[in-house]
Amino acid sequence: MTPPTAKAEPNKRAPRAGFVAIVGRPNAGKSTLLNRLVGQKIAIVTSKPQTTRNRIQGIVTQKRGQIVFIDTPGLHDPDSALGRQMMREVAAAIEGIDLLLLIVDASRVSEQADSMLLQKAQRYPGKTILVLNKVDAVPKAQLLPMIDRFSKQFDFAAIVPISALKGTGLDPLIDEIFRILPENQPYFPEDQVTDQPERFLAAEIIREKAIRALHHELPYALAVFVEKFEETPRLLRIEVVLNVERDTQKKILIGHKGAMLKKIGTEARKELESLLDTKVFLSLFVKVAKDWRENPQRVRELDWHFQLEGLSTAQADQSEEPPTETE
Ligand SMILES: Nc1nc2c(ncn2[C@@H]2O[C@H](COP(=O)(O)OP(=O)(O)OP(=O)(O)O)[C@@H](O)[C@H]2O)c(=O)[nH]1
Ligand SMILES: [Mg+2]
Numbered sequence: 001m002t003p004p005t006a007k008a009e010p011n012k013r014a015p016r017a018g019f020v021a022i023v024g025r026p027n028a029g030k031s032t033l034l035n036r037l038v039g040q041k042i043a044i045v046t047s048k049p050q051t052t053r054n055r056i057q058g059i060v061t062q063k064r065g066q067i068v069f070i071d072t073p074g075l076h077d078p079d080s081a082l083g084r085q086m087m088r089e090v091a092a093a094i095e096g097i098d099l100l101l102l103i104v105d106a107s108r109v110s111e112q113a114d115s116m117l118l119q120k121a122q123r124y125p126g127k128t129i130l131v132l133n134k135v136d137a138v139p140k141a142q143l144l145p146m147i148d149r150f151s152k153q154f155d156f157a158a159i160v161p162i163s164a165l166k167g168t169g170l171d172p173l174i175d176e177i178f179r180i181l182p183e184n185q186p187y188f189p190e191d192q193v194t195d196q197p198e199r200f201l202a203a204e205i206i207r208e209k210a211i212r213a214l215h216h217e218l219p220y221a222l223a224v225f226v227e228k229f230e231e232t233p234r235l236l237r238i239e240v241v242l243n244v245e246r247d248t249q250k251k252i253l254i255g256h257k258g259a260m261l262k263k264i265g266t267e268a269r270k271e272l273e274s275l276l277d278t279k280v281f282l283s284l285f286v287k288v289a290k291d292w293r294e295n296p297q298r299v300r301e302l303d304w305h306f307q308l309e310g311l312s313t314a315q316a317d318q319s320e321e322p323p324t325e326t327e
Contacts, residue, residue, distance in 0.1 A: 016065035017184035018098030020177060023090060023120060025113050026050045026074025028105045029133040033164035034058040034071040037174070041275060042194040042201065043071045044208035048219050050074055051211060053086055054303050055093040057195040059188050064178055066186035070097070075116055082293040085300065094120075099157075099180050100128040106146060106161065107137035118154055127157040127180050131173065136163040199229040200304035202238055202272055206284070209267040210242065210253070213260065218252060221245040223292060223302055237281045238272075243289040250286050261286065 022030045026049030034043050038058040044051060058069045070093045073086035094100065102117050121128045130150055135143060147159050158176040162169030203224040211219040221244050228239035244250050254261050261284055269282045292298040300306055
């Protein structure tokens with residue numbers, strides 16, 4: 001007699017796994033979606049466009065397999081070395097993926113903006129899913145005609161309306177993705193949610209608080225570097241340098257009697273303490289790096305993948321040094 005468990009065997013599917021890039025215009029809600037899918041904050045979100053500067057992976061593991069999402073900077077016509085670097089990040093993110101996720105802000109569709117996206121879909125040889133985000137802000141009557149219009153413009157594998165903010169429509173989206181991904185073993189351990197080390201998340205959280213507190217050009221002229229990230233059993237000590245492009249910006253960032261910098265530091269520290277579940281001691285320094293956005297070398301240094309390489313080289317050098325005498 002066959003044991004009852006053998007009956008379930010034919011239904012058992014091989015796991016699926018693959019890489020899925022999230023691509024769209026600035027402010028479409030890519031990072032909000034990534035955080036929602038992963039179930040925790042790994043990418044910063046602000047109401048200002050061009051927040052994300054580097055690609056970040058967010059990993060979703062379920063019984064049926066693993067999806068490695070890649071958040072990317074918003075698509076735009078670059079007018080600086082920084083902008084060009086951001087667009088190279090998008091290109092790098094698309095390389096070798098299994099599925100392209102194009103995301104549109106459905107509350108602000110515009111022919112010109114969408115054509116840039118459709119071009120991406122046309123150039124990508126694999127399958128593309130179109131995600132219509134922010135449907136919480138779209139009158140219901142507009143949704144079906146919008147889906148109809150997009151389906152005529154390109155042969156999408158699926159068009160899925162969602163609200164990344166409210167968390168609606170995400171299960172159907174995940175279902176569609178798993179339907180397309182190839183059979184594969186998971187790429188990452190099941191408890192890993194991102195490839196971005198905490199050191200760089202810390203820099204990003206500080207940048208998020210600063211972008212939210214600042215206006216006009218300043219959010220775009222800001223770069224955040226972690227100089228020291230020291231974990232002790234009781235405390236995480238983080239020293240950070242905030243770069244701006246001019247003295248006038250430095251003044252605004254520091255604020256009257258240091259009030260602005262203090263506010264940014266306090267907000268960032270509180271969030272980091274809760275995210276990393278430890279007490280944090282945060283020191284912020286402001287430095288002027290004149291016109292850094294036009295300097296390809298400085299722009300490259302901004303990329304955490306590049307900084308990580310530097311850190312591991314430094315560590316290797318250190319371990320090769322002969323032991324020094326201590327006093
Ligand atoms: N109403 C509404 N707002 C949303 C939704 N998703 C994101 N937002 C808001 O849209 C703004 C931009 O969100 P982000 O996730 O930073 O957008 P992004 O595409 O990552 O932007 P960049 O990194 O600048 O390219 C934020 O204010 C979000 O709160 C949504 O589903 N509904
Ligand atoms: Mg983003």
